[in-house]
Amino acid sequence: MSLRATQRPIILGLRQNAAQFFLLVAVNALVGGMLGQERTVLPLLAESEFGQQAYTAALTYILAFGVAKAATNYFAGTWSDRHGRKPVLVAGWLIAVPVPLLLIWAPTWGWVVAANVLLGISQGLTWSTTVIMKIDLVGPARRGFAMGLNEAAGYVAVAVTALATGYLAEAYGLRPAPFLLGIAYAALGLGLSTLLVRETRGHARLEAANHVARADGRHDHLHQELSNRQVFTQTSFREPALSSASQAGLVNNLIDGLAWGLFPVLFAAAGLSVGRIGILAALYPVVWGFGQLFTGALSDRWGRKWLIATGMWVQALGLALIALADAFTWWAVAAVLLGAGTAMVYPTLLASIGDVAHPAWRARSVGIYRLWRDGGFAVGALLAGVVADAFGIRAAVWTVAALTAASGLVVAVRMYETHQRRTSAPSAPQGGANG
Template structure:
């Protein structure tokens, strides 16, 4: 019992109550996030779209997400974290309910783009709020638990979504909208505004006038963002291209739900042990190994033609995702100057909507013309990202050390 208590204290001890309400809101939201998992199947099976057209419509979600991410970062720094979260969740619920009753592909594409805006706005606010309330020494734990909650919710969503998709696509969208409203209620009742008085960031460290432009021209940070984009392209294969590949292999939606659920179950069972496992190693090394595992897992799909091989490959890339989550989030937080925290988060989160566009738009064409060789291309991208992390690790570490040294200076010396 004492050993279990000590493990829990090491894993989640000392985290403030506000973090746990943010965590709960994220968990509820993800547990009901059915629709986007099956959007490509919905478009091809229920609306008669080709794989290429379905990829473009799903890609519209990514285009909207890019705008929503930047908007969410600016609003979270100016308007507040809580207000941004509430506005985004309420808008997403309304748009998802509208999408449930839309029949024309053009209208679905427009709504998908708007849902992308609403779904991407909370990302920078969530992370900025966590950094606001969690002391630096405990942030790695907080980010690990955030990733755990995200995947616990996705595991629940995947299991239920496979059943709902075969019974009713309408229910798929409406349950998604209801879960988003429930998450908004938790935030409204339990999460206070965490944006306090802004800290002064030395111009010597920033190198230019503070603003969104700073994040968009920070070369060390952008190198990290670019590598994260490649990782996101790999991750997005599971929700965009893999369903189409499994359908081409004669597998049912429930089989796809089982593959995604297996990944979520592995994360739920093992993610809390990851921080202690990777603690002795440099973050760049951990990210290189994790991205290499993801490349291997997706590359294996080149020869997958049945459910067992899909399940085995899922285990490999899921282990990679598990190892990558804590250092990826921690590096992102460390590279952001305090007064630009949400803006840096918004630029970082651009990788995900961008990948949401690139992965299905180019992936649909690649799958259609290359067939199973598409997965060799995906594996090669992963290996390039692994090498990039090894090369970029040194400059990142020096940049973080400079920011921490500047933060320790008295405010008077910064003027």
Template structure:
């Protein structure tokens, strides 16, 4: 029996594990979503963060983004060496201190520390759900696979934001975040240990097919000039700076997380400062995340048919338009409409950026390549916290941050449109017959 027979790729033959990974990313989404509604309000109510202290307020996002970005890269490198499942379990173990730190926090710096652990949890756990799905699916299913993955995760983010918003009003923010967070981490850790299979053998089997010229699919546009056994540093430099398509995709990842920083850290402040209730604010932020989540089932599949580039560029510009509309909104129906437009924009770009990176990453170092892209993407939280926090601090209001973010997204879309090639191997296959070194 060949490696290809033992480790058959495709959603259908691996449906059980595919569904298990969907459940894992759903729990990961619940963890990050629980903070989106309750935490900005908690900053002023429980910890005395001054109303205009925007940089201090966004410090929790800075710590989260910086740590998650670094851990994404580490997770990618580790997963190529020790396997995807071990890294996933490590991510859930790192999530255990979070609810306790939030419950017992005497000051805001404990919340910042909690978000360091949240960054580790997200960097390890979410990264592995993506990488594992790419391992066990076919290239022509990659958009759908990443779309379903991100859909489940961000639908959970939206659900969690709405549910914790309601529960926080009734039971208190700290108590809600403690019991909700502890339940999610415990259940997810048990399921990860008991039911998740290691998918690294699928990646190794695919690598062997490319090396032996027995791969039956369309030839991917793998980068030229990479050494036989590239280390983490070489892959980091290649994806970050040396390869024009990787570079364009990485900067688009940064731009979309700057936008999400705005939604997570400053949109609640913007709405609450205009007299919008906490519950209504939860619906705006929750609808954005739910539309983002659910729509990715469709948008990932679309990219499998028409390619990655058009959805990515369209998504960046759609997101920019939704943010501008939110800045101009004056009533709840228009806010919900703006949140929907923003969610659609995120759905168009988000899973397809991951799919595009995976398209042109050889399986032998796919984890490192995805980890590098996700490093830059989630470091966008830290960049966004500094940039948007400084702008809001300077103006002592947040409205200008909406305009700046929209401008960055428009420029980012232009960069991808002009600076990246189409990566889908069916639509833009390589014209060269390649043999990958072992």
């Protein structure tokens, strides 16, 4: 029996698919919460309970997470095209279930690293799939807004959970209380994904069948049928917008790996309490998260390129302030700058990938972009750890600030504007794509 015969009529558009879209927003909030359970507590656990003194050794869990998530992102896109989106999403939640239990019971640091390998695989499958499914549902007109909502849900949940685990750790200790939230998130995410989420691959097929080429002919060489190798090459190196987005995504998560692994240690060394460290750990992703509610939609009006370039430069400024400051108030200002810059970049990069990649291979391109982007966690953990061990944490922050400013320059020079306003494009074949 055909897909159309077994499902409701397939229509593109945010309004037409609102129930499924906002269900996926909620699911991605739970995905973010699984990541947030670690943000405040694990850097402190590394030293206090597991004796990880060297920064490079302590950051092994972020390195393991980044490598696992980056590799899984690639396969998530391929598997989503081959087997459908929903099975990949459910598999990701199944893999997430043991993570908080391993963190609670871990007798050695190796257990923590193993838990983060599972967390990386889970995040690669679940977060990638919710991104792909939302792009499928909304069609071309509201892509930036859709990505803003998706990433906002995920990173507000990271922030709220980081804040909550900081207070739980201060009140009840570093284990097990903070990780009980993770158990609840995994159970709820698995239940919603299994019982209520519907497959969206048919929406991508509908868009592919009615795909409208750019008026300037820029994408004429990007045919509907590309091999996996061709998609990888175009996304990573050859296509100017896709490759610019990939390098910017890598540097962006390099910043996040630094913030996750070393900022709590820097703040603790300055004498801040666990509760105040939790506030700072939450402030960056909460501004990032809520900011995306606006920046994603703005990219649909203003375009993608200059939001991305400016966002990278704002993040570089925030990092410089982190390195210069030595007090809670200035670190809070820096965290706001970091969050604002990341909000300008994060959903806009995903939207630009959706603009350029043909619907027939878009899921694979999203997976490859996210491979590079989340590879930034691993690069950030390794680079920050090595530089911090050799020259101190502040030197590591300065190094990443310089790389971030350079990444913004690459976008400004190499990337073209990917967003084409579709006021003149035929609307009928899209089945309401402008809704």
